[in-house]
Structure formats: structure tokens, C-alpha cells
Amino acid sequence: MIIIGEKINGFVPRTGQAIEEKDGDYIQMIAKQQSEAGADFLDCCPATDVGALETMKWMVDLIEEVSDTPICLDSPGADVLVESFGFVSRPGMINSVSIAGDKIEKIFPLIKGTDWKVVAMLDDEEGIPETAEGRVDCFKRLLGKMEEYDIKPDQVFIDPLVETLGTNEESLITFAKVCRDARELCPDIHITSGLSNISFGLPSRKSINMGFMVLAMQAGMDSAIVDPLNRDMMGLIYATDALLGNDEYCMEYLTAYREGLFGPAPKE
Numbered sequence: 001m002i003i004i005g006e007k008i009n010g011f012v013p014r015t016g017q018a019i020e021e022k023d024g025d026y027i028q029m030i031a032k033q034q035s036e037a038g039a040d041f042l043d044c045c046p047a048t049d050v051g052a053l054e055t056m057k058w059m060v061d062l063i064e065e066v067s068d069t070p071i072c073l074d075s076p077g078a079d080v081l082v083e084s085f086g087f088v089s090r091p092g093m094i095n096s097v098s099i100a101g102d103k104i105e106k107i108f109p110l111i112k113g114t115d116w117k118v119v120a121m122l123d124d125e126e127g128i129p130e131t132a133e134g135r136v137d138c139f140k141r142l143l144g145k146m147e148e149y150d151i152k153p154d155q156v157f158i159d160p161l162v163e164t165l166g167t168n169e170e171s172l173i174t175f176a177k178v179c180r181d182a183r184e185l186c187p188d189i190h191i192t193s194g195l196s197n198i199s200f201g202l203p204s205r206k207s208i209n210m211g212f213m214v215l216a217m218q219a220g221m222d223s224a225i226v227d228p229l230n231r232d233m234m235g236l237i238y239a240t241d242a243l244l245g246n247d248e249y250c251m252e253y254l255t256a257y258r259e260g261l262f263g264p265a266p267k268e
Contacts, residue, residue, distance in 0.1 A: 010047025235262030
């Protein structure tokens with residue numbers, strides 16, 4: 001599993017407060033904590049329309065001072081993402097593009113021939129398709145754009161877009177079908193997702209999130225935007241990877257346990 005640490009995001013209340021107060025110490029603390037917990041990328045999202053570019057540079061500089069973990073530049077604005085590309089000193093990830101709008105035309109030329117990755121949402125001009133077939137059609141259109149711009153499959157992390165279980169009881173079923181169909185069409189594509197939408201508005205959200213993680217991994221999801229400081233979730237990810245036969249002799253599981261990434265918290 002490729003872990004994208006979610007905590008340096010202005011939509012997270014405590015991080016949003018730190019951004020507003022220009023509390024660089026807090027941003028650097030959670031950058032270090034997530035890196036040490038095993039994150040492969042660190043999400044970096046200002047979550048503001050006012051001064052978004054300046055805030056993004058401030059955050060990137062802070063993160064790179066304390067961590068070598070690649071940064072995932074995250075913004076709804078294509079121009080902010082394009083301008084932020086030059087702030088980062090090592091290849092990372094861009095979140096996100098989709099068939100809708102002009103993000104692909106602006107961002108794919110930037111990452112062509114590089115080690116940069118990109119998250120691609122499976123929506124279109126009409127929004128999120130209700131059916132798995134509609135989202136797979138978006139994926140087919142995306143594959144055409146990837147071929148046009150010579151973007152390699154392993155550069156792209158598709159997000160099948162999970163909906164809230166409380167309003168759509170087939171949310172996971174649809175998500176899983178998209179994962180399996182996408183894998184058949186393009187085995188080397190990566191599949192990622194955030195977890196928070198699936199449990200929105202329901203009690204004991206962690207229970208639903210963890211159930212979703214196991215089933216989504218079984219369907220082919222190989223990345224997730226999660227809190228790597230959540231030891232229970234990280235343990236679940238390592239265990240599920242081993243159970244699915246992706247961890248020879250459980251070496252990754254054993255190494256992560258010995259390094260204290262899950263299991264009983266180390267004593268102070």
C-alpha cells in the first residue's frame with residue numbers, strides 16, 4: 001500500500017488553525033510524525049482561496065526543511081498546482097486532475113517524462129457518475145488522454161470516488177467494481193481513495209472506515225489517503241496486505257511491527 005499522509009490539509013481543523021496562525025512549528029511536527037509513521041507522500045493543501053499560492057510555498061518550504069518524504073500538492077485550482085510545481089525540490093504527486101475542465105491539459109505536459117505522480121478523479125462534466133459503468137467510461141477517456149500526453153500508467157493514481165454509505169448502500173459495491181474493471185483495462189494503474197466520505201454522518205466512523213479499507217484493498221486499491229498516525233489503521237493495512245498475498249513471508253508486516261508503526265504504543 002502506498003500511503004498518502006492526510007494531516008497537512010487546511011480542511012483538517014487543527015491544521016487549518018495552524019495555517020491561519022502561521023504556526024510553522026505545528027506543520028513541521030506533523031510532517032515529521034507522518035514521515036516517521038511510514039507515509040510515502042505528504043498531502044499539502046492550503047484549503048484557502050485567499051493567498052493560496054503564497055500559503056502553498058510557505059507549507060512546502062516548512063515540510064522540506066524537516067522531511068525527505070515526497071509532497072503531494074493538493075488544490076482545487078489548476079493554476080495553483082501549476083505554479084506550485086516549481087516550489088518542490090524533488091518529484092512528488094499532484095492532486096488532482098479529471099476529465100472535466102482543463103486540468104489535464106495544464107498538468108499532464110508538466111509531468112510527462114518525469115517521476116511525478118498524479119491523482120485522477122473518475123468524474124466528468126456532469127459530476128460523479130452514479131454507476132460503476134459511468135466511472136469506468138471516465139477511466140477509458142482518461143486512458144486516451146494519458147496516451148495523448150505520453151503519461152505512463154504507473155504515474156497515475158485513479159480515485160473511483162467513494163460516496164457516503166448512509167445515502168447510498170451500494171457505495172462500496174460500486175467502488176469495488178470500478179477497481180476491478182480498471183485493473184482489467186490497465187493492470188499497472190494505481191488506485192487510491194480517501195476514507196472519510198464512506199462513513200460521513202454515521203456513528204463509530206472508524207469501524208466503517210476500517211471495513212472499507214479491507215474490502216477496497218481486496219478489490220485492488222493499492223493506495224490510500226489516510227492518517228498514518230492511526231496505529232490501528234496502519235496495522236490493518238499491513239495485515240490485509242499480508243493476507244492478500246502481497247507480503248512474502250510477512251516481512252513487511254514484521255518489519256513495521258518491530259519499528260513500532262502499529263501494535264502497542266511504545267512506552268515513553
